[in-house]
Amino acid sequence: MEQQRRQVIPIKLKGRIISRGCAKGEVLLSKDPISFLGSVDPKTGVVVEENHVLEGKSIQGKVLVFPHGKGSTVGSYVMYQLKKNGAAPAAIINLETEPIVAVGAIISEIPLVDMLEINPYEVLNNGDLVLVNGNKGYIELIEQETSKAENN
Amino acid sequence: MYLTKEEEQILNGEAGETLRQAIGILVTLGDIYGADRLIPIKSAQIAGVSYKTIGDAGLEWISDLQGKVKVPAILNPAGMDLKDWERLRISPDFAEKQKLIVQAYEKLGIRCECTCTPYTLEGFNVSYGDHLAWSESSAVSYANSVLGARTNREGGPSALSAALLGKTANYGFHLDENRVPEISIDVEYQLQGSDYGALGYVAGKLVGSKVPVFHLRNTPDADELKALGAAMAASGAVALYHVEGITPEIRRQVFEEPAEKITIERKQLEEVYESWKKACQEPELITIGCPHCSAAELEKVAKLLKGKNVSKEFWIFTSRELAKRYPEYIRTIEKSGAKVVCDTCMVVSPATNSYSCVMVNSGKALAYVPGMCGAEAVYGSLEACVEEAVGGAAKKAGDSY
Numbered sequence: 001m002e003q004q005r006r007q008v009i010p011i012k013l014k015g016r017i018i019s020r021g022c023a024k025g026e027v028l029l030s031k032d033p034i035s036f037l038g039s040v041d042p043k044t045g046v047v048v049e050e051n052h053v054l055e056g057k058s059i060q061g062k063v064l065v066f067p068h069g070k071g072s073t074v075g076s077y078v079m080y081q082l083k084k085n086g087a088a089p090a091a092i093i094n095l096e097t098e099p100i101v102a103v104g105a106i107i108s109e110i111p112l113v114d115m116l117e118i119n120p121y122e123v124l125n126n127g128d129l130v131l132v133n134g135n136k137g138y139i140e141l142i143e144q145e146t147s148k149a150e151n152n
Numbered sequence: 153m154y155l156t157k158e159e160e161q162i163l164n165g166e167a168g169e170t171l172r173q174a175i176g177i178l179v180t181l182g183d184i185y186g187a188d189r190l191i192p193i194k195s196a197q198i199a200g201v202s203y204k205t206i207g208d209a210g211l212e213w214i215s216d217l218q219g220k221v222k223v224p225a226i227l228n229p230a231g232m233d234l235k236d237w238e239r240l241r242i243s244p245d246f247a248e249k250q251k252l253i254v255q256a257y258e259k260l261g262i263r264c265e266c267t268c269t270p271y272t273l274e275g276f277n278v279s280y281g282d283h284l285a286w287s288e289s290s291a292v293s294y295a296n297s298v299l300g301a302r303t304n305r306e307g308g309p310s311a312l313s314a315a316l317l318g319k320t321a322n323y324g325f326h327l328d329e330n331r332v333p334e335i336s337i338d339v340e341y342q343l344q345g346s347d348y349g350a351l352g353y354v355a356g357k358l359v360g361s362k363v364p365v366f367h368l369r370n371t372p373d374a375d376e377l378k379a380l381g382a383a384m385a386a387s388g389a390v391a392l393y394h395v396e397g398i399t400p401e402i403r404r405q406v407f408e409e410p411a412e413k414i415t416i417e418r419k420q421l422e423e424v425y426e427s428w429k430k431a432c433q434e435p436e437l438i439t440i441g442c443p444h445c446s447a448a449e450l451e452k453v454a455k456l457l458k459g460k461n462v463s464k465e466f467w468i469f470t471s472r473e474l475a476k477r478y479p480e481y482i483r484t485i486e487k488s489g490a491k492v493v494c495d496t497c498m499v500v501s502p503a504t505n506s507y508s509c510v511m512v513n514s515g516k517a518l519a520y521v522p523g524m525c526g527a528e529a530v531y532g533s534l535e536a537c538v539e540e541a542v543g544g545a546a547k548k549a550g551d552s553y
Contacts, residue, residue, distance in 0.1 A: 073199075074210065099310070
């Protein structure tokens with residue numbers, strides 16, 4: 001059993017390249033869309049939107065998984081501000097990226113891959129260690145949160 | 153998406169970091185929307201100028217860019233009159249930041265004139281079929297619909313990227329198949345002046361982002377078409393419309409009449425004018441020039457104000473170039489106590505936020521002032537706006553519709 005479960009790691013999923021670059025981090029899942037303008041504090045990376053599923057959590061250094069962006073086009077610039085303040089996510093995975101987040105990720109040099117061959121919400125859990133390769137267009141699940149717990 | 157060898161090299165960073173990022177933006181948007189290649193553009197118009205809208209985040213990004221634009225490029229309205237900002241009581245802090253934004257754009261070779269009507273300026277003439285990368289929604293609508301040019305509604309960074317490369321991705325309104333009417337709108341009565349802004353305000357809400365074709369009973373002029381398109385782009389997301397027998401594309405080619413048809417009744421327009429009764433009774437500020445006043449509109453306002461004095465704050469927005477071209481109109485208008493303001497507008501300037509009730513003759517301003525400026529907005533014709541400003545029986549004008 002143990003052998004079998006380990007075989008699924010690493011899982012590699014192909015997707016579409018939106019923003020180039022390559023980064024690793026812990027998964028933070030959001031079922032809600034994200035508006036970077038007004039919903040995320042550009043200084044700290046903490047989600048401040050009331051009743052958002054990530055309210056109070058920091059996106060800093062995470063592999064942030066959300067369906068798509070919403071809200072003002074100024075959101076692209078806020079992503080750039082997050083990056084300059086060291087508070088940006090390490091990488092992003094979307095179901096389907098729209099232009100605000102696409103442009104924001106490119107100008108901020110945050111790797112972003114979308115339209116994975118399998119729905120990321122069915123495969124990824126909070127705390128999983130994931131690599132996002134925006135140069136080649138895939139993500140790789142390196143370590144599952146549960147297996148990390150077992151190893152401890 | 154197909155890229156030429158040169159474009160591939162730019163994407164690989166061989167032409168520097170700014171251009172690598174610029175082409176990255178265009179290629180990604182092209183991939184998202186299914187573009188086959190990049191195409192040359194004639195000019196660019198860049199949104200993301202007012203400090204009120206883009207804030208420190210935008211200022212930082214623009215300041216970090218390098219290089220020069222490859223095609224004529226111009227800016228959307230800023231948050232203040234760049235020369236005479238103190239007159240509308242803009243705070244020195246805001247003015248400082250706003251100047252930094254404009255200087256950052258200027259460094260990139262962009263013409264630092266801030267207007268939503270670039271098509272009235274020297275160097276930004278547009279011909280039928282030209283490809284453009286414009287951002288401001290009313291300018292996009294005018295270019296596509298009234299001039300027969302082709303542009304998507306670009307975001308600030310993508311318009312700037314297009315300007316730096318002289319190209320944009322070939323998708324959306326650059327392609328014939330996306331310019332076909334999708335919904336037919338019948339208007340069975342005569343329209344005049346501000347009726348077009350009211351019609352656009354109503355139509356935009358009904359059609360969303362579809363391409364409408366209007367069947368009108370009379371012939372609108374350029375300013376009336378400008379008002380119609382501006383309102384539809386604000387209350388909806390219409391970037392292209394046709395008017396049977398009037399706009400150039402539908403005069404040159406035969407389109408099939410769309411299956412989806414709606415009629416807009418006179419009563420629906422009356423409701424727009426009746427915002428007067430529902431909102432505040434007493435406008436404190438009257439504004440004209442959304443989109444920026446044309447020469448004909450400046451002339452009309454000057455004639456109406458000649459020999460009169462305004463008793464309320466009355467702001468008339470236009471481009472700096474037109475203000476310079478028609479000094480006699482400006483003198484007449486300002487002699488009445490009204491203020492001609494350039495480079496900005498009532499929607500993107502923080503000056504409007506100090507008022508609680510604003511009168512407008514623009515369907516676009518009617519859509520945006522409440523959300524962007526925290527003020528109630530009431531709607532009236534240009535004539536009713538002038539009457540209200542000079543303390544005449546403007547309420548009668550509002551009711552008499």
